[in-house]
Amino acid sequence: MWLTLAIWFFFGYVIFMFGESINSASFLGYPLAYYMCAQGSLIAFVVLLFWFANKQEAIDEEFGFAEKEDD
């Protein structure tokens, strides 16, 4: 969970603190900071959530806290 929040913090805030300096770099032809807030961070969030859901499920199973497959 802490790792998830750290990654979230990075993509949510840290890159935009340096928005001005990274915007001169380019990705797929877009200025980098523009790309990050248009798509990059959003993709990172989606991937992060699926990864977190699977990871947490695995942890629950390992420690025997997983829900039984009832209905």
Next chain:
Amino acid sequence: MAEKFINEKGFVNNLPKIYGIYTGGFLGFIILMAIAEQMGMTSKTIGLCFVAFTVLIYALIGWLSRTVQVDAYYVAGRQVPTVFNGMATAADWMSGASFVAMAGGIYFGGYTYMAFLVGWTGGYILVSSLLAPYLRKFGCYTVPDFIGTRYGGSLARFCAVIVLVLASFTYVTAQINATGTIASRALGIPFELGVWVGLISILLCSMLGGMRAVTWTQVAQYIVLIIAYLLPIFWMSNKWGYGIFPHLQLGPEVARIAQLEAEFGLVKNSADAVKAAGVPGGLASISVAHSAVPAGGMAAWKFISLAICMMVGTASLPHILMRYFTTPSVKSARKSVAWSLFFIFLLYSSAPMLATLSKISLIDPTLPTSIIGKSIADVQAITWVQNWAAAKQVFIADFNGDGVLQLNEWFMRGDVVVLATPEVAGLPYVISGLVAAGGMAAAMSTADGLVLAIANALSHDLYFKIIDPKADVAKRLIVARILLVVIGAAGAYIASMRITSILGAVAWAFDFAMSGLFFPLVLGVWWKRANRAGAIAGMVLGLAAGTAYLIYVGPAFMAQTPWLGIDHLRFGIIGAPVSLIAMVVVSLMTDAPDKATQAMVDEVRIPSGKTILGSK
């Protein structure tokens, strides 16, 4: 009862098929309308058909999902499959503001505005890691239900109801306002009447079936709105030859806009000049660069503080949290958050693309649709300019009197970017009708969720838990429905007075929710020591501090200079820390919660086993 349950199961298993047929049917309807347009159907009739047809479908779904069971009414029987709950949440989440106003905001605000994009998606990380699975495990019906049970006592529950009503009500007026705007345009009726038409369609979806009806109409609305948003973008990108897949291939166009901006010059008109020219309120000209990042630490702080407010607000908005009470298990609640964000991402990542395409269609002189740099007489002869100018949505002010349209002489309302772009780019009118239907779906789905959140909190927490705990099921559901109508009517009445713009009201709702609810919810799950007095102090003082600050800086109130750039869109930055400090200090000063409560908090964090509140 048993038979009913089996039917329900069959229904859930058949969902992909049902919505597959529905999507096919909707696409068929679009094609039918396109043929009708070729055969000479007027644009007005097409717009009418689109809005009326989709609203009728939603009402039909709402009627088919009617129910008299408490579980079905409040949490859709807790058996909404993961992916469908994701779609419903996405529709619940993406409001008229996301659909209609967001691309316009990016069009005018450029990079700075995109803090909303980051904020409105990043909040789901908080929802998934800190809240949704645990609230699902708790097994509550509403958000105040959690506060009331975790901290105990009617007062804590009551405070949570107050915050919920304040935040959701601010939000719902904005949505009803949006449905009114679209209904009045599509049906050709006055705005005040449009608001009431919008309200009736919203109530049709939610009144008979509560959460169950809202869930299934929201899935249907998501399908309409995503088709309506993506189709014009792909069409335009291919029409101008920018690439088959705009999201990956618009880089050169973003660079081209920066180049054109340098060529035309970005001029900020003085407020006096704008006023003297008689520009209608709410219209703006482009004065901010599309992709450049503003310099300085202050600009970065403004970006980040807005993103923080929107993220934390997302994690405390009750109408979103309550969607995760409808999943069958804790595990699926977590998965469902991920799917929600995926469906939201489809639209959000497209908004900057739409803004880019719309802007380049207007300003690039090599395209046949461009207007900047052309003679004003020619521009005024264009049909769509005439239509939207008549509606006071676009305006031309020839400041330097040379008869040529400059970048700073072209004014338009942000909403026009989404609603008029298909016309601007010369797409068939059927696309404009589709976009109107999509905007209607977006505003209606959010309004449904919000009105239901308020009515449920009032009927379940205020009426059943506090005023009359002995009320039987039939009576509770009748109260819930009456409240639904009353709240909807109150929202429509306020919306018809047109107080704030759509976006202002939406941002305020996030800040209210963030100031009052975020820490009581999060600490309720994660800090065993948090007790009743602390939670009440957190809610009351957080909300009071946020509201006081809003009144201090709000342009409509005292309009004082904000501290550190924290303006009225960001007042949660003040409210939330006050809430945290008040909650921690008061909790530590008073006694720890009893053993039973502490055991309950431990239990919440374990996914397996029974829900804490047994189902009734």
